[in-house]
Amino acid sequence: MKRAGFTTRWLPMLLLLPQLAIITIFFYWPAAHAVQSSFFLQDPFGFGATFVGFDNYTDLAASSEYLKIARFTLLFTLLVTFFSLALALLLAVKADNVIRGAKTYRTLLMWVYAVAPPVAGFIGLIMFNQSWGPLTEAARAIGWDFKLGVNFTDTAAAMVLVSVWKQVPVNFIFFLSGLQSIPKAVREAALIDNGSATSRFWGVTFPLLAPTGFFLLIVNITYALFDTFGIVDTMVKGEPGNNPMTLVYKVYVDGFRGNDLGGSSAQSVVLMVLVLALTVFQFRLIDRRIHYT
Amino acid sequence: MKSLSFAAAAAFALVANASTAETEITFWHAMGGALGETVNKIAEDFNASQDAYKITPVFKGTYEEALTAGIAAFRAGEQPNILQVFDAGAATVIGAKGATIPVQDLLVENGVAFDIEDYISGVRYFYADAEGKMVGMPFNSSSPIMYFNVQALEEAGVSAPKTWEEFQTVTAPALKEAGYTALSQSHLPWIFTENFMSRHDLPFATNDNGYTGGDDTQILVNNDAIKAHFTAVTEWQEEGYFEWFGTGWGDNQTPFEEGKVAIWLGSSGSFGGLSKKDLGFDFSATYLPYWEAVTSEPKQTFIGGAALFAMAGHGAEENAATAAFFEYLTKPETQYFWHQDTGYVPITEAAYELAKADGHYDRFPAAEVGIQQLSLPAGEHTKGYRMGFYVQIRDVMNREYGRILTGETTVEEAFKAIEAEANALLARFSKTQS
Numbered sequence: 001m002k003r004a005g006f007t008t009r010w011l012p013m014l015l016l017l018p019q020l021a022i023i024t025i026f027f028y029w030p031a032a033h034a035v036q037s038s039f040f041l042q043d044p045f046g047f048g049a050t051f052v053g054f055d056n057y058t059d060l061a062a063s064s065e066y067l068k069i070a071r072f073t074l075l076f077t078l079l080v081t082f083f084s085l086a087l088a089l090l091l092a093v094k095a096d097n098v099i100r101g102a103k104t105y106r107t108l109l110m111w112v113y114a115v116a117p118p119v120a121g122f123i124g125l126i127m128f129n130q131s132w133g134p135l136t137e138a139a140r141a142i143g144w145d146f147k148l149g150v151n152f153t154d155t156a157a158a159m160v161l162v163s164v165w166k167q168v169p170v171n172f173i174f175f176l177s178g179l180q181s182i183p184k185a186v187r188e189a190a191l192i193d194n195g196s197a198t199s200r201f202w203g204v205t206f207p208l209l210a211p212t213g214f215f216l217l218i219v220n221i222t223y224a225l226f227d228t229f230g231i232v233d234t235m236v237k238g239e240p241g242n243n244p245m246t247l248v249y250k251v252y253v254d255g256f257r258g259n260d261l262g263g264s265s266a267q268s269v270v271l272m273v274l275v276l277a278l279t280v281f282q283f284r285l286i287d288r289r290i291h292y293t
Numbered sequence: 294m295k296s297l298s299f300a301a302a303a304a305f306a307l308v309a310n311a312s313t314a315e316t317e318i319t320f321w322h323a324m325g326g327a328l329g330e331t332v333n334k335i336a337e338d339f340n341a342s343q344d345a346y347k348i349t350p351v352f353k354g355t356y357e358e359a360l361t362a363g364i365a366a367f368r369a370g371e372q373p374n375i376l377q378v379f380d381a382g383a384a385t386v387i388g389a390k391g392a393t394i395p396v397q398d399l400l401v402e403n404g405v406a407f408d409i410e411d412y413i414s415g416v417r418y419f420y421a422d423a424e425g426k427m428v429g430m431p432f433n434s435s436s437p438i439m440y441f442n443v444q445a446l447e448e449a450g451v452s453a454p455k456t457w458e459e460f461q462t463v464t465a466p467a468l469k470e471a472g473y474t475a476l477s478q479s480h481l482p483w484i485f486t487e488n489f490m491s492r493h494d495l496p497f498a499t500n501d502n503g504y505t506g507g508d509d510t511q512i513l514v515n516n517d518a519i520k521a522h523f524t525a526v527t528e529w530q531e532e533g534y535f536e537w538f539g540t541g542w543g544d545n546q547t548p549f550e551e552g553k554v555a556i557w558l559g560s561s562g563s564f565g566g567l568s569k570k571d572l573g574f575d576f577s578a579t580y581l582p583y584w585e586a587v588t589s590e591p592k593q594t595f596i597g598g599a600a601l602f603a604m605a606g607h608g609a610e611e612n613a614a615t616a617a618f619f620e621y622l623t624k625p626e627t628q629y630f631w632h633q634d635t636g637y638v639p640i641t642e643a644a645y646e647l648a649k650a651d652g653h654y655d656r657f658p659a660a661e662v663g664i665q666q667l668s669l670p671a672g673e674h675t676k677g678y679r680m681g682f683y684v685q686i687r688d689v690m691n692r693e694y695g696r697i698l699t700g701e702t703t704v705e706e707a708f709k710a711i712e713a714e715a716n717a718l719l720a721r722f723s724k725t726q727s
Contacts (some may be wrong), residue, residue, distance in 0.1 A: 041724045045389035046368045050724050063528075065692075129552065130538060149539030151699055209336030238355060240688065242695025257357045258685035259364065259385055260721065 031272060038245075038265035056266035064251070066267075073225065073246045078158060080224035083164045085216060088171030089209075093201070095172070096179045104177070111171040117227060121234025124162035149243060156244040158170070159235055163228045171216050178212035179205070216283050225274070247271060298667045315347045316614045318374035318607075321366075323359040323599070324348055325432070327566070331634045334375040339621045346614035348375075356382065356599060357684060363604070367392060369645075372604040375617045377432060380483075381683040383420055384503070386602055387428050388681060393602040394612065396426040396619060415593050415667025416640050418675035420600040423505045429600030430619050433637045435562030435593045436618045437484040439582065443575040445473050445555035448532050453556070453577075463526065465534035468555045475534040478558035479545040482583070482690040485526070485558075487678060488594045492503035493587045494672030503679035508723030510680060514690075515712040519586045523697060523704045530698060537572075537698040540691050551694060561663025562598060564636030568657065578659040580666050593669035598637060628702040638664040681722025686715045 006012050038056050060066050093104050093110050115123070125273040127135040128148040139146035182205065190204040206213075226248050233252075236243045240253060248271060255264025324332045329352050334351045353359035355509050363376040363383075365632055376393075386393060400407040401543060409417055409427055412474045415436065420429035425660035441453050442458055449467035454460035465475035478484055490497040496501075499511045529535035536554065538544040549557035550567070556582065567576060573714060583591035601622075603615045621627060628644030643665055647652065654661040680686060693707035702710075 041721060043389055043725045044364050044385055046393060047389055048726065050357070052724070059717075090499060130544070131547070131553075147539075149541060150537065152701070190330070237539075237541040237544075238357075239540045239691060241691040242550075242693075242699065242701070253688065254685065256361050258682055258688070259361065260682060260685065260725075262725075263721070270539045 012216035034265045034268050034272070037261055038269045040264075041262045044259040052262065056262050059263065059269075060266055060270065065167050069245060070245060072156070072244050075243070076156070076163075076228075076246060077221055079160045079225040080163045080167065080204060080228065081217065081220040082222075083160070083207070084171055084220055085181060085213070087164065088168045089175050089213075091168070092172050092175035092179055093205075095176055109172050110169045112166060114168060115171070117166060118228030118234045120166040121163050121231040124158055124231070124235055125237075128158050145242065149241075152244055155235065157234060159244065162231050162235065163224065164229065167223055169219065174212050175209065175218055178209045182208050210263075216280065221278065222275075227269075294636075304544050306604055312460075315345065316610045317349065318614045318618070319620075320348055320350045320360055320375040320377075320601075322361055322377040323353060323356045323371040323379070324377070325354075328433070328635055331588050335622070335627060336630065337629075339618055342621065343617070346617055348614070351413045360385070363430045364419075367604060367606070370606065372606060374604060374611055376602050376604055377599045378429065379440065379603055380419070380677075381687055383429065384679050384681045384683055384722070387420070387422065387679070388506075388722075389607055393428065393606050395426055395428040395537075396430040396601075396603060397421070399603050399612060400619060403613050405616055405620045411641050411642060411643065413518050413638070413642055413664060413668055414671060415595050415646060415669075415675075416638070418504075419596050424499075428603070429602045429619070430622070431596060431598075431640045432601045432622070432661055433598040433631075433635070433639050433666075434596040434600075434640055435598045436562040436596055436663045436667050437480075437488050437558055437562045438574055438578045438666060439556060439558055440549065440563070440567070440578045441556045442473075442549070442552065442554075443577055445471065445552070445574070449473070449555070453579045454582050455580075456584050457522070457525065457582045461529065461534070464556075465529060465532070466681065469533055471555075473555040474536045474548070474553055476529065476556045476558070477536055477538060477545045477548055477554040479542045479560070481694045482550075482687040483597055485522065485694075486514065486519065486690060487597075488581065488646060489522065491594050491672075491675045491677075492581055492591050493518060494582050494590075494592045494674050495519075495587075496674045497678045498680055500676065502674060504676070506679075508720075508726075510719050510723070512680065512686070512712060512715040512719065514715065515708040518584065520704050520708055521586075522584065523694075523707075527697060527704065540695060542555045560597065561666075562635060564657075564660055564663070565634060566636065575724065576659070578662045580662065580669075590670070592672040592675045594666050595675060596667065597637070603648050612686050632660075635662065636663075638667060645696055680715075680719060681719040681726070686711075689714045689718075 005011060021067065022250075037052060039051060041052050089288040091109055093206070095102065095109065098105055125148070127133050128146065130134060130147060130149070132149070136146045136148070144262070148155055148158050186208070192199050194200050194203065226247070227246055229252070232246055232249045236245060247267065251264050251267045253272065254267065255259045322329075322332055329578065334347050334349050340347050351373070359376070360378055360382045363372060363378070366372045376386075397407055409418040409425065411423075412431065416431045416434050417427070418425060420431055421427045431704065441451065443467060446452060449464075449471040451464045451467045454464040460476070468475040487497065495516060496513050498513055500507050500509070500543045503510045526535055530537065536548070538548060546557060546559055546563065547552040550570065550572055552572070558689040561578075565579070580591075581594060601619070603612065607615075622642055625641065625644040626649040628641060629647045629651070632639040632644065632648060639648055686714070690711055693711050696706055697707045
């Protein structure tokens with residue numbers, strides 16, 4: 001067999017160049033900049049900068065407010081990831097069983113994917129409007145005096161709900177195609193060997209879905225940590241007050257609203273390290289235990 | 294080929310023509326919606342009024358976004374000629390020496406007569422430096438005032454309260470009896486803190502409220518008068534006299550518009566918007582109440598809203614254009630138009646006189662409240678405040694006030710937290726400028 005390859009060393013490098021340039025310009029360069037400015041306190045207009053060493057980081061560690069936001073972000077990420085995966089899996093399994101009208105169901109479940117995060121947040125604002133929001137009224141009907149934007153827990157619940165709602169369709173698409181790629185023969189064999197639908201699911205279907213699930217787990221953690229920005233921003237109306245916010249939103253609040261470039265840079269470096277850790281975790285620890293077919 | 298070069302020549306001629314005929318300047322602002330249209334109208338009228346200069350207003354989002362965009366543009370050397378900066382951002386832009394040309398210098402250098410005494414009293418010094426030189430041109434200036442639902446007060450058989458004592462013993466119980474939530478208010482840091490200090494002539498920060506600078510400015514928010522006030526507010530909340538609907542401005546204005554809340558503390562700049570709405574009741578306005586227990590001589594409030602800053606780094610011709618626009622903007626007719634259309638106060642005495650002479654306040658008495666309150670006697674601590682990283686300090690206040698009003702913290706703890714975090718932020722800010 002003939003091995004296909006480049007005859008020259010330069011062509012592949014040339015072909016890689018655009019991608020490398022993009023990564024350098026849009027990732028490495030700003031990242032290096034962030035690391036650098038996290039060691040300074042800078043006049044917003046750029047007239048001067050004072051080197052402060054690790055002060056920006058120690059200030060963060062000493063700030064009970066920052067730690068509170070970090071704890072909230074952790075909880076928020078856990079809840080959003082868990083519920084968006086669980087619900088999507090449930091819906092995918094159900095949709096997979098449907099034969100008639102399957103396309104309609106799928107389309108209905110998928111359309112939310114097209115909604116942009118700020119729009120999703122805005123829909124949440126409307127649904128939870130204090131005086132006439134349908135979901136506020138529903139909550140009142142069960143005796144929960146729901147107050148979006150006033151009560152910390154209520155606002156957090158609404159944020160989780162909207163973020164989950166927004167993310168379920170993506171997960172659903174992946175789970176559904178994962179399910180449909182399980183060979184029919186395997187399913188039939190399982191059906192003969194095992195009577196209970198539940199044990200068939202956990203014993204056969206679920207392990208075969210694991211690669212998809214693992215991929216989605218990482219995607220969802222990243223989503224909850226970063227992409228929910230638009231939802232958080234819309235739901236706190238740009239002024240967080242005593243409402244919950246996530247770490248990435250705090251970067252924005254301090255950097256863009258407050259013009260504290262040094263402090264905000266330190267926070268984004270912390271987030272960068274977190275992403276790095278997540279990536280290492282993805283490739284080193286879990287990846288090995290999952291068998292891709 | 295021939296036609297192409299002809300087109301190029303024509304295009305070149307056009308460009309050349311435009312650049313010799315008019316000096317073009319840009320103006321970045323944060324006036325969205327109807328306010329933005331009014332800004333555009335003023336710009337168009339200015340452009341039509343002469344043919345030496347052309348101004349282009351550009352909407353840049355919220356106040357914070359406009360400021361950040363301006364700063365980023367300045368760092369890239371692409372700054373607009375005029376940048377609108379709001380009250381809380383004033384320290385950032387005024388503190389950055391060399392970022393702007395003080396409006397007073399700009400006007401004087403370009404032969405425009407300037408006398409700070411022409412400006413109404415509550416407006417004069419907020420955007421001035423420690424020596425009293427005006428740095429930013431006050432533009433959309435407003436002050437917090439007390440709006441009330443006329444029918445609701447009639448039903449309850451009370452008049453608008455002058456003092457908070459009157460509110461809590463007479464007005465609020467009667468309004469509750471009549472089926473209303475007596476009070477709501479937007480922007481707690483602005484009304485129940487900054488202007489609370491001014492109304493009661495209390496110092497808000499050391500170093501003359503931060504104006505004389507230095508790197509040791511400390512906030513004086515943790516004082517007995519304001520703690521007593523917030524304690525009272527929580528009691529009103531328990532009694533059902535006061536309700537808090539969230540940090541957002543509109544959250545607290547909407548229940549007033551819906552007729553659920555009888556008295557709303559808001560901005561004099563909300564007058565225009567409120568009058569254009571079909572509210573289903575008559576509203577009027579009067580001064581912010583004060584605590585008799587704190588002062589027997591309530592003082593003026595100061596302006597909120599925003600000012601226009603002339604950014605440095607432009608040529609003399611463009612600066613002349615900016616000066617010409619400022620001159621146009623402060624004309625009594627322009628100010629009166631802006632005042633009438635938006636509800637923001639006219640910034641000069643002459644414009645105020647014009648509005649009076651035109652009978653504007655006979656038709657809409659509530660439109661005068663803001664400016665009257667700004668013209669009340671001044672005190673030692675009433676010209677405003679100047680604190681760095683103040684946007685974040687406001688965020689801290691909003692957070693702690695929200696916690697007080699949802700029972701997550703006590704008044705005592707909240708003000709301790711505000712004091713500590715604000716002072717840490719002030720210290721950080723002074724480091725950024727050293």
